[in-house]
Amino acid sequence: MTESAAQTPDAAAGQHLDHAGSEAQRRFMRAALRPYKSLGRARVNWRAVTDPLLSRPGPSVVAGLLAALDSLPVDGAAARFLLEALVAALVRQRDHAGLIECLRRAPEVERRDRSWVYGLSREILLAQPPLDEALRRMALNAVRHPLTAGSHALAVGMVPVNAGAEWRMRVLDRAGDAFRHAVEADRALADFARFADGARTVSVVGNGPSLKGAGRGSEIEAGDLIVRCNFPPIAGFETDVGGRTDVVVSFISPAAPNFQDYFRNDPRYADAWFVQMSSNAPRDHKPIPPGGRREGPSRFVRIPLPVVEAIEDISYREPTTGLHAILLFSILLGKQVRLFGFDFFQGSLHHYWKPDAAAATSTHNPAFERLYVQRCLMPLFGVHG
Numbered sequence: 001m002t003e004s005a006a007q008t009p010d011a012a013a014g015q016h017l018d019h020a021g022s023e024a025q026r027r028f029m030r031a032a033l034r035p036y037k038s039l040g041r042a043r044v045n046w047r048a049v050t051d052p053l054l055s056r057p058g059p060s061v062v063a064g065l066l067a068a069l070d071s072l073p074v075d076g077a078a079a080r081f082l083l084e085a086l087v088a089a090l091v092r093q094r095d096h097a098g099l100i101e102c103l104r105r106a107p108e109v110e111r112r113d114r115s116w117v118y119g120l121s122r123e124i125l126l127a128q129p130p131l132d133e134a135l136r137r138m139a140l141n142a143v144r145h146p147l148t149a150g151s152h153a154l155a156v157g158m159v160p161v162n163a164g165a166e167w168r169m170r171v172l173d174r175a176g177d178a179f180r181h182a183v184e185a186d187r188a189l190a191d192f193a194r195f196a197d198g199a200r201t202v203s204v205v206g207n208g209p210s211l212k213g214a215g216r217g218s219e220i221e222a223g224d225l226i227v228r229c230n231f232p233p234i235a236g237f238e239t240d241v242g243g244r245t246d247v248v249v250s251f252i253s254p255a256a257p258n259f260q261d262y263f264r265n266d267p268r269y270a271d272a273w274f275v276q277m278s279s280n281a282p283r284d285h286k287p288i289p290p291g292g293r294r295e296g297p298s299r300f301v302r303i304p305l306p307v308v309e310a311i312e313d314i315s316y317r318e319p320t321t322g323l324h325a326i327l328l329f330s331i332l333l334g335k336q337v338r339l340f341g342f343d344f345f346q347g348s349l350h351h352y353w354k355p356d357a358a359a360a361t362s363t364h365n366p367a368f369e370r371l372y373v374q375r376c377l378m379p380l381f382g383v384h385g
Contacts, residue, residue, distance in 0.1 A: 016126070044143040049197060073112065087120050091127045096135055101122060103138045117142055118317050125152040126368055133158075147174055152316070155371040161379045168380045171314045171331065178310035179332045182303075192273060192301040193333070199224035202335040204323050205241060207232045208343030211352040217242040220340050229321045231262040231269060233353050241341070247273045249325040254300065277324050278305040303328070318363045330381050333341060338384045344370040 069177040090098040102120055124131060124139040136158055140149040153159040167271060167355075183190045203223030205211075206228065220226060220242035227247040234243060245268055252262060254276065263269045311319065311327050318328070324343060330337040345366040349355060377383040 011237070013323070066111045079113050086102070089335065091123050091131075094131065096132065096345070099131075099135060099158065103135075103142050106245050118148075121149075122152065122316065122365065122368065125156050126365075147171055147314050148312075148316060151314060151372060151376060152368075154376045155368060157375070161375060164376070164380050175307075175310045175314055175327070175331050182307050184234055186301075186304065188301040189303070192299075195273065195299075196225065196329070196333050196335070200336060201225075202227060202329045202337050203242075204322070204325050204329060204337055204339055204342075205229070206339065206341035206343065207353075208341040209347065209349040210343050211240045211341040214239075214240055216240060216340055221336075223338060225329075225335075227325055229325055232263050234266045234268065234350070237353060243268070245269060245272045247275055248274045249277065249328065250321060251277050251279060273299045273301065273324075275328070276300070276302045276310050277321070278302055306333070316365060316368060320364045320369060323369050323372075324378065330377060330383050336382060336384075339373070342385070346370075 004318070043070075087099070087102060088101070089095075121139040121143040125136060125137065130375055136156075140158075143149040147167070147170055149158070150164075150170070154161060154164050154167065158187075164228060183193050201223045202225045203220045204227045205220055217239045221244055225246045226244050227244060227249060228245050228249045229248070230252065232241075234241060234245065245266075248269055254274075269328065311324055311332075314331070315323060315327060326337060326339065329335045345364075373383065373385070378385065
């Protein structure tokens with residue numbers, strides 16, 4: 001057996017990924033990766049595959065990897081992992097040629113994995129220090145929705161805030177149309193909108209550790225409505241977070257087996273509106289289970305998927321529950337919103353009620369959310385921090 005034949009699939013793939021420019025070498029890369037099909041994703045040493053990419057990525061490597069995607073014997077998540085590792089290296093090394101090659105190939109990649117193209121654009125737009133203007137404009141063009149592109153351009157300072165008036169009007173049109181159609185088709189949503197109509201100011205309360213010991217409970221309760229996210233504990237923290245709750249926003253499904261446990265965090269939640277943000281999960285479309293006032297919500301509304309998609313269009317893919325709540329009340333319902341406890345995962349802690357380490361935020365981008373709130377929502381929609 002030759003030396004090359006004795007190599008592991010990891011080593012063989014890694015050795016040749018940085019020589020993937022020619023068609024013959026691309027074919028070899030596809031063949032080298034094929035054994036992963038039988039190994040299973042959990043047993044693959046992806047580090048051995050990505051390390052050569054991280055060492056000196058360039059246009060030939062980008063072209064070779066993208067060309068190999070069609071026949072990669074790995075699932076979509078694994079392929080995206082490889083691509084994200086490549087893009088991270090390109091951004092870190094300011095390799096404009098490699099990034100431009102990625103963006104040039106973005107339309108064909110989008111047919112397989114739109115979320116990766118979006119992630120690529122986001123990483124380029126948020127790269128610090130900023131990359132050149134031409135590359136940023138290419139990234140804007142690759143983002144899946146023009147309003148999302150505008151959000152990024154404003155948030156990263158590519159467009160000055162005083163030039164955001166047109167974007168603001170388009171945001172109101174996009175979100176307003178989606179919400180208006182949903183209200184017309186959904187009686188529960190119409191009831192919730194009427195309930196919110198009576199409020200002028202809204203305190204949206206995050207769960208960040210900055211609330212602990214801050215004594216902001218009376219400020220929070222000064223709002224006409226108090227909105228919380230994901231059923232945090234209140235008892236014993238009233239001085240810092242207030243005691244009243246009018247609305248709870250969450251993606252937690254009423255069909256979840258432990259759904260009622262969330263309401264037992266505090267009996268006051270039983271009297272609040274429960275606003276569930278829809279997802280594509282099948283259980284999100286099951287009816288809410290019956291229960292007593294202390295076993296479930298007395299008033300419930302599910303924000304339909306088209307409205308959730310509109311929220312993503314005007315911000316970014318997969319916002320946190322907190323950003324959903326902010327946008328729901330500031331833009332869709334037109335309220336004066338004041339924020340409390342939104343730390344955007346900065347620091348080592350995550351919650352005000354326990355000293356836990358900050359949770360991983362792989363599906364969210366708290367750094368972007370902080371910029372988006374500060375540079376888009378505060379100056380253009382009157383959100384206060």
